Amino acid sequence: MKKENLVYIKLENNQIIRNRKRLRENFIDESHNINNEEIKSISEKDLILLFKLYDKYFFNEYFKQNFRGKISFSLSNKMTRSAGKTIVPRNLSSLEETSERYEIRIGVNFFFHYYELKRKKIVNGIETKDALHSLLMVFEHELIHFIEFYVYKESNCKKNRFKDLAYNIFGHVDVYHSLPTIREIAYEKFGFKCGDRVCFVHNKKELIGIVNSINKRAAVMVLDKNGRYIDTEKNRYTKYYVSLNLLKKI
């Protein structure tokens, strides 16, 4: 296969499902972290393995045989909205292929928390059946970004070219995900959201504050005349980072 022909790959839906199923079985066999449909831990090696398997099952090992740039993979626990990201140098279009650098970054929390909400989880317009399925779908979306960057030196998943490629190669019918976010989980499980008043215990004292942001822990602003944060009404606050399960909405 020639480079230009990557973008003319067109697979039938049942072929896509068959390839993905084999790839998945192969991945479960070879991964040291993932032995079933759940994702409890994951490493960069798993993403390298996934890339190798996608190359084998969907691209006829085009990349193994022809790709002269570098692609690397990373994991992030800071991503709160997008579950994946493909990063390229600004000057990608002026680089020789041997100097091209690509990075696919995966936001791991979406997969670790997959089962915390019991609702449908759609990725790329397709209802995912388990955490591993959702990881594959997110990875596929990033692979389309990678291929667009590789062939055209630019990529945009809101545009038709991307959507056509994602449909033809992987059968995706949309470009969004509805995987549970930390904020949504906090609201569903603990009943609070940003801006809510909450109380918690700190050094055996009960404190009351306002939720300012929610990540692995929530940042809570508590009125404190010696605090270093000041609002527009000149109130002073101290910021506390509190585990979500220790906060109570009031």
Ligand SMILES: [Zn+2]
């Ligand atoms: Zn995208």
